[in-house]
Structures are given as C-alpha cells and as structure tokens.
Amino acid sequence: MLDWNEYRKELMGRLGEFSQLSPDTMTGYKALSAAGNKTNHLDAKTRELIAIAVAVTTRCDGCIAVHSKAAVKAGATREEVAEALGVAVALNAGAAMVYSARALDALDS
Secondary structure, three states, X not given: OOXXXXXXXXXXXXXXXXXXXXXXXXXXXXXXXXXXXHHOOOOHHHHHHHHHHHHHHHOOHHHHHHHHHHHHXXXXXXXXXXXXXXXXXXXXXHHHHHHHHHHHHHHOO
C-alpha cells in the first residue's frame, strides 16, 4: 500500500514548485478551493466527504491524500467516509450504465 503521509509530503513539495512557476494558477486554484468556506451552507466535514467521493470518481490520488486527512480533522468517521465512498462507487457504476446506453445508441447509428 501507498505511504500516504510520504506521498502527501512529496506532493506538497511539488505543488510548491508549481506555485513558484505559475503563481496565478495556484492563486486561482486556492480561490476556487476556498469558495465553499465563504458561503458556509455545508459544514467542513460534509464538504470533505464530498471531496473524497469526487476524488475517487476523478481518480485523483493527491485529492484523496489531502481530503482524507482533512475529513478526519473535520471529524469524519471511518463509517461516514465509507458511506461517501459507496456513493462514489454507485455514481461510477451509474455513469458506466449511461455510457453503455450511448454505446448501444452508437451501434444503431
């Protein structure tokens, strides 16, 4: 298994380098990332659970590393994370079903 703490550390180092090379990109990303905190319609734990589910559906290891740690910090339990991951699994299966219908449609064209 991956050493997530080491991976997170290495990722932050690389992102620091990227930030120096493209500071406006990083500034824009940080603004997008913080936008939900300003409206505060969802609490931090809920936002992190959503982030983990989205990270799985987009296959982003860096997102998983960052948001899993943030979810624990926000008070998410292992069971809550598992439930959010179940939603991600269902969404991926649903997307495969929809695209299966599209593939069949393409066959008929």
